[in-house]
Amino acid sequence: MDFGFGTAEREFRASARDWLAGHLVGPYADAVGLGGPGSEHQGVAARRAWERELGRGGWIGLGWEAEPGAYGQQRASLTGQVVWAEEYARVRAPGRVGHIGENLLAPTLLAYGSREQRDRLLPGIARGEELWCQGYSEPGAGSDLAGIRTTAVRETAAGRTGHRVTGQKIWTSLARDADWCFVLARTEPGSRRHQGLSFLLVRMDQPGRVEVRPIRQMSGTSEFNEVFFDGALAEEVVGGEGNGWTVAMGLLALERGVSTLVQQIGFAAELEQVVADHLRAGGAGGAGGGAADPVLRDRLVRAWAELRTMRWNALRTLGGTGDPGAPSVAKLLWGGWHRRLGELAVAVRGAGAAAGVRDWAPGEPYEEGLDEAQRLFLFTRADTIYGGSDEIQRNIIAERVLGLPKEPRRFS
Known part of the structure; x- marks a missing residue:
């Protein structure tokens, strides 16, 4: 294309x-x-x-x-x-x-x-x-999504059929502000793994039926939440009952593939800021007056080159390669790159990156004691885990693209 x-x-x-x-x-x-x-x-x-x-x-x-x-x-x-x-x-x-x-x-x-x-x-x-949020991961069923235990029981009331959802979801972004949640739940009693799942749509405004609890992260913010469903009504099933795995995998291909292009534009702005911090600290003869650090300079150049590579890979994905491993490759690329950028953000500032945390008093939000580089470092530690861990992405590539034998699995 x-x-x-x-x-x-x-x-x-x-x-x-x-x-x-x-x-x-x-x-x-x-x-x-x-x-x-x-x-x-x-x-x-x-x-x-x-x-x-x-x-x-x-x-x-x-x-x-x-x-x-x-x-x-x-x-x-x-x-x-x-x-x-x-x-x-x-x-x-x-x-x-x-x-x-x-x-x-x-x-x-x-x-x-x-x-x-x-x-x-x-x-x-x-x-x-x-606004919407995504109800996929559960405690004990994150990267291994097929292990979910949230259940949904069909009911008919006032002439309309729906499902009552009971269970817990975790790492749910924007749950406190969302109007709806799409939920992967087990609708066939006794089913296992990929079978018997359905893709359900649940309104969040159901007092006593839906509870959202913020998860405090080490950066001090609460990007993610736990969501508890206690007989919450799911008004819609997408793709037919029992076909939830197919629908869920179709959605994840969108999450891990094309949408990363927009994400990378934000990455470029973050990289520019890290380069500016390096120059202010004296790197490459910058205003700080210190000697240029060839190791840091090399890492910055490598980060720039890798970001350009990710961009072209994302554009190739937009063009429709038909490669079943493309979403997993994209996730591996950006997850590792962004975590390394977080490490670079504090490395270019030396010891001051750790010593520069402002005084924090009990009762204040933790993030008040952190600057942007420190927040970037802490948040990006999770990039190789959420959205499908690196280990899971490598397994997908090995098994579905390279045709290697499946890794032995044991399920209780």
């Missing part, structure tokens, strides 16, 4: 720049740079309002190829979507609170959902009015 930017893309870029410049004003200007991985606690109210502003402008759902423009959104080619992501990152627009609905749930509905489900649920996402 040709990813060159021609006249159409240049015109679309100009349109995107003009819209962002004209709308990132007032309270939205105050939210510039807020939010995103490691900082989801920042400016939530303003970012939620910004999501609705994006919806009014038709900027949500550009990549819904199955039904372009059907829900009021603008139409954009794949290269146009890349252009929008680049411009959005360039102006450091607020971190998206609706990306799980737009980039994960919506394409899944387009692939596996019914017409009725799409017409009922996609407009709220396109308008930026309804």
Whole structure:
């Protein structure tokens, strides 16, 4: 696929720049740079309002190829979507609170959902009015997703069939602000592993039925949450009862593949900041006056080259390679790279990175004692674990791509 930017893309870029410049004003200007991985606690109210502003402008759902423009959104080619992501990152627009609905749930509905489900649920996402979270991982069933124990029992009330969901999910991003959660649950009693699972849609506003508990991380923030379901009503099944594994794997391919391109634009901004910190500290003859550290310089150059490689790999994935290992390769690449960047962020500042933590008093949020480099270091320690650990990704590549024998497994 040709990813060159021609006249159409240049015109679309100009349109995107003009819209962002004209709308990132007032309270939205105050939210510039807020939010995103490691900082989801920042400016939530303003970012939620910004999501609705994006919806009014038709900027949500550009990549819904199955039904372009059907829900009021603008139409954009794949290269146009890349252009929008680049411009959005360039102006450091607020971190998206609706990306799980737009980039994960919506394409899944387009692939596996019914017409009725799409017409009922996609407009709220396109308008930026309804936010979603993902209910997959459980204690003891994270990377080994097939080991989930959350159950759902079918019931019919007032002439309508639904499911009552009982169980616990963990590491659930944005759960405190979400209106809906898509939940993988076991709907066939006695089923094991990949069998008997269903992909259910649950409203979060069910007092006494759904409880969200923030998980405090070592960075001091609470990006993730535990979610407890106690007979919560699931109003929809996507893809048919018992077909949850197929739907869930289709969604994970989206999470671990194409969407990483936008993520990498944010990575580039973080790398630029690390390079600037290195120069201020005296690296490469910078203002700090110290001697250049050839080892750090080499690590920075390597980080830049690896980021460029990840970009081209993501563009190749957008072009439709058909490679079943592409999502796992992408996850391995960005997870390890980002963790190493966190290590670089503190390494370029030397011992001062550890000594520079401001005084922290009991009762204050932990993050008040950390600067951006320190938060980046702490948060990125999890990058090779969440979203599918490195070990699991390597197993997928070995077994499904290289055809190597499966690793012996024991299940209770």
